[in-house]
Amino acid sequence: MSDQNQASLRKDTKRRQIVLAAFKLFTENGFYATGVDLIMRQSQVSKRTMYIYFPTKNDLIVAVLEFYRAGYENKLNAVLTRQDLSSREKILVIFDDAKNGFANGHFHGCLAVNAMGEFAGKDPAIETACRVFKTWELSIFEELTKELPVRHPQDLAFKLLVLIEGLGAIAQVMKQPCPIDLDQMVNALIDEHY
Amino acid sequence: MSDQNQASLRKDTKRRQIVLAAFKLFTENGFYATGVDLIMRQSQVSKRTMYIYFPTKNDLIVAVLEFYRAGYENKLNAVLTRQDLSSREKILVIFDDAKNGFANGHFHGCLAVNAMGEFAGKDPAIETACRVFKTWELSIFEELTKELPVRHPQDLAFKLLVLIEGLGAIAQVMKQPCPIDLDQMVNALIDEHY
DNA sequence: CCGCAAGTAAACAATTTGGTTTACTTATTT
DNA sequence: AAATAAGTAAACCAAATTGTTTACTTGCGG
Numbered sequence: 001m002s003d004q005n006q007a008s009l010r011k012d013t014k015r016r017q018i019v020l021a022a023f024k025l026f027t028e029n030g031f032y033a034t035g036v037d038l039i040m041r042q043s044q045v046s047k048r049t050m051y052i053y054f055p056t057k058n059d060l061i062v063a064v065l066e067f068y069r070a071g072y073e074n075k076l077n078a079v080l081t082r083q084d085l086s087s088r089e090k091i092l093v094i095f096d097d098a099k100n101g102f103a104n105g106h107f108h109g110c111l112a113v114n115a116m117g118e119f120a121g122k123d124p125a126i127e128t129a130c131r132v133f134k135t136w137e138l139s140i141f142e143e144l145t146k147e148l149p150v151r152h153p154q155d156l157a158f159k160l161l162v163l164i165e166g167l168g169a170i171a172q173v174m175k176q177p178c179p180i181d182l183d184q185m186v187n188a189l190i191d192e193h194y
Numbered sequence: 195m196s197d198q199n200q201a202s203l204r205k206d207t208k209r210r211q212i213v214l215a216a217f218k219l220f221t222e223n224g225f226y227a228t229g230v231d232l233i234m235r236q237s238q239v240s241k242r243t244m245y246i247y248f249p250t251k252n253d254l255i256v257a258v259l260e261f262y263r264a265g266y267e268n269k270l271n272a273v274l275t276r277q278d279l280s281s282r283e284k285i286l287v288i289f290d291d292a293k294n295g296f297a298n299g300h301f302h303g304c305l306a307v308n309a310m311g312e313f314a315g316k317d318p319a320i321e322t323a324c325r326v327f328k329t330w331e332l333s334i335f336e337e338l339t340k341e342l343p344v345r346h347p348q349d350l351a352f353k354l355l356v357l358i359e360g361l362g363a364i365a366q367v368m369k370q371p372c373p374i375d376l377d378q379m380v381n382a383l384i385d386e387h388y
Numbered sequence: 389c390c391g392c393a394a395g396t397a398a399a400c401a402a403t404t405t406g407g408t409t410t411a412c413t414t415a416t417t418t
Numbered sequence: 419a420a421a422t423a424a425g426t427a428a429a430c431c432a433a434a435t436t437g438t439t440t441a442c443t444t445g446c447g448g
Contacts, residue, residue, distance in 0.1 A: 014395080016392085019422070026307070028315065029315075029316070030225055030226065030311060031318070032224065032226035032257060032315075033312065033313070033432070035398055035435065035436080036435085036436065037434085037435085041247035043211070045395085045396090046395060046396045046397065046398095047396090047397090047398090047430085047437085047438090048395070048396070048397085048438090048439085049394080049396075051436095051438080052394085052395090055437090056436085057436070057437090067227055073238050077222055089313070089355040108311070108314055109307070109310065109311055110363070112367060113234050113303070113307070113366065113367060114249065114308075114311035114312075115306035115361050116226040116303065116366055117224060117302070117303055117307070117311050117312070117366070118227065118284075118308075118311070118312065119224075119425085120225070120302055120366070121222065121302075122227070123221070130367050131367055131368060132365075133371075134364065134367045134368055135368075137282075155373065155375075156374070158372075158373055158374050159374060159379065160356060161360070161364060162361055162364060162374075163356060163357070163360055165359070165360035165363040165364055166315050166355070166356035166357055166358070166360025166361075167356055167360075167361075167362070168358035169304070169307050169359040169360070169362075169363050170328065170356060171329075172307065172310055172314070173306060173307060173310045173325055173328045174325060174328055174329075175325075177440090178352075179348075179349065179352055180352050180356075181197050183347075185353065188382075188386055192382055206417085207423080208424085224407070229404070229405065229406080230405085231405085231406090233403085237423085239426090239427090240426045240427065241407085241408090241425070241426090241427090241428090242408090242409085242423060242425075242427085243424080243426075244424055245406095245408080246424090246425090247417065249407090250406080250407085251405095251407090304408060
């Protein structure tokens with residue numbers, strides 16, 4: 001391993017500390033409400049260092065949104081590759097996993113949606129990061145529905161995205177367990193496209 | 195009309211000005227990002243007056259959320275009582291109306307969801323106002339599904355709420371026209387409960 | 389062992405925030 | 419015409435905001 005790699009490893013460590021602390025604080029307390037001073041204290045990093053990696057707070061927010069997406073991707077990969085599942089089963093597993101995430105009471109909604117609520121029309125880079133997140137989410141469903149013998153798999157994927165999004169938003173506000181049978185609803189949605 | 199009524203009419207005018215300006219600014223720029231000074235300038239009201247009606251900014255936010263709900267209620271009443279519609283048609287009209295609202299490109303998402311994103315775990319009164327909004331939304335669907343000869347009308351109402359919520363969240367982030375046939379999807383959702 | 393990149397701590401600047409207070413001006417009603 | 423409720427304009431406050439800068443320390447590689 002070359003010096004440069006070691007150096008960038010050190011850099012990445014600090015960067016990671018910052019992004020991780022910021023991610024936690026942003027999800028729990030919101031973006032505007034979280035000051036950079038607190039982030040720097042929680043991440044054990046000096047302000048100078050912070051502003052070397054992230055010249056502005058919004059740069060950090062963009063990085064956090066990408067971190068959020070990557071984390072979700074890893075989680076999905078872990079869940080989906082665990083067993084040998086059919087495409088339909090994979091879709092059901094995604095919803096089952098989401099339902100669990102929504103139910104724990106400390107769920108704070110989709111970070112990309114929250115960011116959009118605070119920065120829509122104000123910071124194009126953040127808006128883009130939010131859109132990238134949702135586009136990626138949609139592509140996950142599209143990959144799966146296209147493996148299914150259904151008509152209009154893209155439409156089906158969009159419906160699934162709508163469903164998971166709606167469940168998340170309601171969970172965020174209501175903090176009540178979801179009263180409906182998700183498996184049944186998802187299966188019905190899929191069956192309709194056969 | 196007594197003095198007191200006239201007086202409270204004047205009061206209500208100022209109050210309304212404040213709430214209306216705040217509503218606009220909050221929806222367009224977010225809650226934390228909108229300062230009270232701007233609100234007071236836009237509403238043509240002195241700061242003193244503002245703080246007589248709303249001792250804290252959060253009090254104003256709660257009032258704005260209720261204003262938002264009442265406005266939605268009026269809009270729905272106007273749309274639903276215009277013609278003699280069946281319950282199923284009324285549900286379809288709600289989604290049609292929502293789709294139009296989401297499509298105009300200046301849609302900023304559900305204000306209650308956005309507020310939850312910024313104030314969850316911080317201000318109980320605001321949290322309650324958000325939950326009241328969603329509970330009311332659900333009750334609208336429940337009223338309609340209960341007039342339908344379906345099994346489990348409450349579950350159906352919840353599914354419809356999930357659907358409209360998901361469409362809103364996606365519209366807020368993606369700013370693309372909804373690619374799916376909503377009438378078909380809603381009808382399928384209802385038919386499944388027959 | 390020296391030099392350099394990476395990092396720290398803390399002071400500093402400029403602005404903005406929510407909120408208070410004071411002195412003054414309208415209107416309306418009786 | 420006088421009393422009163424409602425409102426205004428603006429100064430003021432303490433705290434917090436993002437962002438900059440300075441002087442100092444650490445640790446690793448050639």
